[in-house]
Amino acid sequence: MSIYDKMKKRSDDMMNQLKYDKDFNEIYEEIDCFSSVFEMDEKVRNFIEEKSSSFIIEDFTDEKKYCSNCLSPLNDLKVCPNCNQKLNPKKILYESIWNVKHIKDVLSFSFFMFDIKDSKVLLYLITKYLDYTNPYYCRKQESFLMETYEIQKDKVVNLKTGEQEYYQDYEDKAIKKEEDSSRILSKNFYNPDLTFLYKENLELLEKTNLYRYTNIATFLNNTNQYNLLTLVFYPLYCPQFEFLVKMGLYHLAESCPYKINYKKDALERDLLKFWKKENITEKEYLALKMVPTKKKEILNFISYDLTVTKYLSKIISFPRLINYFKSQKLKKEEIESYFDYIKYSEKLKLNLKDHHILYPDSFKETFNKRLCEFYLLIDEHINEKIKSLAETLSINSYEDDTYLIFPATSVESLIEESSQMSNCVRSYAKKYSENELQIYFMREKKNPTKSLVTIHVENKKIYEAYEKFNTPVSKEREKILKEWESHLIPILNS
Ligand SMILES: [Zn+2]
Numbered sequence: 305m306s307i308y309d310k311m312k313k314r315s316d317d318m319m320n321q322l323k324y325d326k327d328f329n330e331i332y333e334e335i336d337c338f339s340s341v342f343e344m345d346e347k348v349r350n351f352i353e354e355k356s357s358s359f360i361i362e363d364f365t366d367e368k369k370y371c372s373n374c375l376s377p378l379n380d381l382k383v384c385p386n387c388n389q390k391l392n393p394k395k396i397l398y399e400s401i402w403n404v405k406h407i408k409d410v411l412s413f414s415f416f417m418f419d420i421k422d423s424k425v426l427l428y429l430i431t432k433y434l435d436y437t438n439p440y441y442c443r444k445q446e447s448f449l450m451e452t453y454e455i456q457k458d459k460v461v462n463l464k465t466g467e468q469e470y471y472q473d474y475e476d477k478a479i480k481k482e483e484d485s486s487r488i489l490s491k492n493f494y495n496p497d498l499t500f501l502y503k504e505n506l507e508l509l510e511k512t513n514l515y516r517y518t519n520i521a522t523f524l525n526n527t528n529q530y531n532l533l534t535l536v537f538y539p540l541y542c543p544q545f546e547f548l549v550k551m552g553l554y555h556l557a558e559s560c561p562y563k564i565n566y567k568k569d570a571l572e573r574d575l576l577k578f579w580k581k582e583n584i585t586e587k588e589y590l591a592l593k594m595v596p597t598k599k600k601e602i603l604n605f606i607s608y609d610l611t612v613t614k615y616l617s618k619i620i621s622f623p624r625l626i627n628y629f630k631s632q633k634l635k636k637e638e639i640e641s642y643f644d645y646i647k648y649s650e651k652l653k654l655n656l657k658d659h660h661i662l663y664p665d666s667f668k669e670t671f672n673k674r675l676c677e678f679y680l681l682i683d684e685h686i687n688e689k690i691k692s693l694a695e696t697l698s699i700n701s702y703e704d705d706t707y708l709i710f711p712a713t714s715v716e717s718l719i720e721e722s723s724q725m726s727n728c729v730r731s732y733a734k735k736y737s738e739n740e741l742q743i744y745f746m747r748e749k750k751n752p753t754k755s756l757v758t759i760h761v762e763n764k765k766i767y768e769a770y771e772k773f774n775t776p777v778s779k780e781r782e783k784i785l786k787e788w789e790s791h792l793i794p795i796l797n798s
Pocket of ligand 1: 389
């Protein structure tokens with residue numbers, strides 16, 4: 305920054321009463337704060353130790369449980385037999401990515417702690433690492449004081465870097481959906497399972513001028529979302545925060561969507577009672593704005609996918625749709641298939657006021673029929689194209705004692721695969737017919753009509769291969785697929 309820029313910045317900042325030295329470097333008022341975790345109260349350090357070492361890791365592959373501190377297998381879930389660490393049986397971290405026996409990862413925990421110094425409110429962010437990559441690593445030592453913030457009425461200041469951010473600026477950016485990761489408030493999001501707040505001093509915090517009327521302690525005792533937005537921005541800046549907490553709407557207070565007038569929306573007492581009973585989330589709130597209801601069953605349904613709800617709310621009645629789903633034995637998640645069904649029906653110019661169209665006798669069968677009709681509408685020769693491509697692709701067919709791999713032969717076969725596997729391969733029919741991608745099925749020889757693995761090939765490589773519900777392919781089958789892939793003969797799109 306040139307001296308000129310610094311001078312200009314200085315005059316801009318005069319309003320903010322920042323101090324500068326003779327070289328125009330900003331001077332922050334010295335605040336007596338901790339410079340490392342070791343200076344902190346023993347209670348705080350114990351809190352960090354307890355939260356970060358006392359959880360249990362469950363291995364996804366064999367459901368066995370391990371001590372988070374030393375990775376020894378556990379029989380008793382209260383104390384580790386190897387390192388004597390006391391464990392919290394309620395805090396189990398499920399590990400789906402790595403196998404605990406071959407653990408190669410670093411877990412990072414985040415801790416927030418408020419502190420009040422000379423009537424100023426400080427907020428510390430501490431990070432603790434559990435490093436499993438190095439067995440000789442001394443875990444107990446690895447807590448770092450990452451950031452120290454001074455919380456003010458209109459802004460937050462990072463005392464380490466001098467960086468500051470006004471709540472007003474943050475809100476303006478958030479409304480415009482501008483992203484700027486260098487700002488303070490927007491970069492503080494952590495995994496809530498691994499983020500904790502030291503709560504012993506919340507009472508003192510509520511006595512400060514800054515937090516006096518915010519209901520912050522009540523809120524923080526009813527949430528596990530600890531970040532700079534829930535600790536600072538919402539309570540100090542959003543006018544609806546205090547109201548939401550007072551009403552017990554803690555989930556709404558966690559996101560505090562601005563520009564929404566809860567007080568006005570919730571004037572009806574019964575409605576508020578329902579909101580409170582369900583402790584509704586922001587997503588549920590938005591769903592309720594589209595489809596007002598006081599029934600939990602309907603709320604579960606309409607909050608599953610807001611885009612779907614918005615679209616369907618103009619066409620169907622949700623109580624009726626729920627009854628229809630029950631009669632067809634469809635799960636809530638299948639509302640997305642229903643949404644597709646309605647969209648295809650619309651494209652086929654069917655009358656969406658006709659109840660036989662909206663609620664057909666057999667949903668799955670009718671849905672598949674509509675899809676075929678739709679594909680034939682966009683390309684009447686689609687099935688001939690797929691058939692001819694499949695004949696060429698059959699050069700890549702595979703067979704051993706147990707398995708078969710062969711190309712999809714028709715639109716119907718893709719639709720059938722989708723229904724059996726609960727995947728979306730049916731939506732690839734058009735691209736497949738043009739040989740933009742290739743679809744193969746892997747099945748068991750003894751049961752060749754039952755779907756097993758859907759394989760999507762592009763550029764001579766397996767682009768994706770999944771078993772039912774898009775779950776990964778078993779090790780044994782994966783080995784066969786790798787081998788098969790290495791022998792694939794490319795059939796180019798001419
Ligand atoms: Zn242990």
